[in-house]
Amino acid sequence: AQSVTQPDIHITVSEGASLELRCNYSYGATPYLFWYVQSPGQGLQLLLKYFSGDTLVQGIKGFEAEFKRSQSSFNLRKPSVHWSDAAEYFCAVGGGATNKLIFGTGTLLAVQP
Amino acid sequence: DTGVSQNPRHKITKRGQNVTFRCDPISEHNRLYWYRQTLGQGPEFLTYFQNEAQLEKSRLLSDRFSAERPKGSFSTLEIQRTEQGDSAMYLCASSLTGTGVGSPLHFGNGTRLTVT
Numbered sequence: 001a002q003s004v005t006q007p008d009i010h011i012t013v014s015e016g017a018s019l020e021l022r023c024n025y026s027y028g029a030t031p032y033l034f035w036y037v038q039s040p041g042q043g044l045q046l047l048l049k050y051f052s053g054d055t056l057v058q059g060i061k062g063f064e065a066e067f068k069r070s071q072s073s074f075n076l077r078k079p080s081v082h083w084s085d086a087a088e089y090f091c092a093v094g095g096g097a098t099n100k101l102i103f104g105t106g107t108l109l110a111v112q113p
Numbered sequence: 114d115t116g117v118s119q120n121p122r123h124k125i126t127k128r129g130q131n132v133t134f135r136c137d138p139i140s141e142h143n144r145l146y147w148y149r150q151t152l153g154q155g156p157e158f159l160t161y162f163q164n165e166a167q168l169e170k171s172r173l174l175s176d177r178f179s180a181e182r183p184k185g186s187f188s189t190l191e192i193q194r195t196e197q198g199d200s201a202m203y204l205c206a207s208s209l210t211g212t213g214v215g216s217p218l219h220f221g222n223g224t225r226l227t228v229t
Contacts, residue, residue, distance in 0.1 A: 004155075034217060043117070043204060043220035044156070090155050098169055099144065099208060101218060103155030 002027050004093050006104035013081050014112045021076040021107050023091030033074040034092040034101065035065055044090065050074065061085070086111045115139070117221035119205050125227045126195055133191045134224045138207030145188050146218060147180055148204040149173065156204055162188060163210070195228045202226075 005024045013019055025031055032051050036044040048059025055067040065076045074091060088108045094101040118137040126132050138145050144163050148156035159178070160170045164185035174180075177195075182188040192199055202225050206218035 036220075041222075041225070043119075043222040044206075046217050046219070049217055092155075098161060099210070099216060099218075100146070100158050100161060100169070101156075102158070105153070105155050 002093060002102050004091050004102055004104035006091055006107050008107045009105070010108045010110070012110040012112060015083050016080050019076075019078045019081045019085070019109070021089050021091075021109070023074045023076065023104060024072050025074065025091070025093045026072065027093050027095070029095060031093045032095045033065075033067060034094065035059065035063070035074075035076050036090045036092060038088045038090065038106075047076070081111055083111045083113065085109060117205055117207050117219055119221035119224050121224060122222065123225045123227075125229065128197060128228055129194055131191065131193045132195060132226065133189055134203055136188045136190070136205030136221060138187070138205070139209075139219055142207035142209045142219070143185065144208045144210055145182055146206040146208075147188070147190050148206065150202040150204055150223070159190075192226075195226075197228045200226055200228045
């Protein structure tokens with residue numbers, strides 16, 4: 001079955017510290033992987049995506065993610081977190097003819113001053 | 114690119130009433146998706162259209178739910194005889210096929226439904 005697991009429900013980091021959000025997926029074929037960010041009461045904004053090729057992908061707002069097929073993981077990283085990064089982050093997997101995305105349950109990021 | 118637009122932003126209704134939401138996708142996008150998001154959860158797929166054709170419906174979409182996309186432009190999602198369990202954020206997204214596999218979905222800001 002296709003699924004996405006985000007093991008961390010809530011993470012708190014200090015401003016300026018590094019960040020890593022974990023994502024593991026289960027998908028029968030070659031996965032297309034995405035990270036979205038959602039601010040309170042808002043829709044989802046695409047941070048980055050992986051389709052093929054270089055396993056380290058760069059996104060907007062200084063985020064990057066690394067695809068590791070052997071670990072079925074697609075973790076999101078940022079070297080220095082800003083207070084404005086506080087939001088909920090969703091990992092998603094998709095592909096096939098429908099391009100339908102399956103989302104994880106999200107990780108809520110809090111940033112301490 | 115004006116983005117995906119959803120109306121209304123908020124809807125409060127009494128149990129048993131019917132509600133209808135509207136989604137205007139990015140103008141050249143041929144695919145349109147509806148998702149539902151409850152508190153503390155990720156978005157769950159409900160249905161999607163390619164142009165005016167509804168190609169897939171989730172089993173989450175009970176017979177009280179109906180979606181349309183006449184003329185392949187805007188879409189409406191109607192919920193009949195609302196129940197308290199229908200309270201959620203309803204998200205619309207659109208994408209453009211033909212630009213490569215895995216075209217990303219662009220989401221609107223959602224319609225927050227509260228059933229009292």
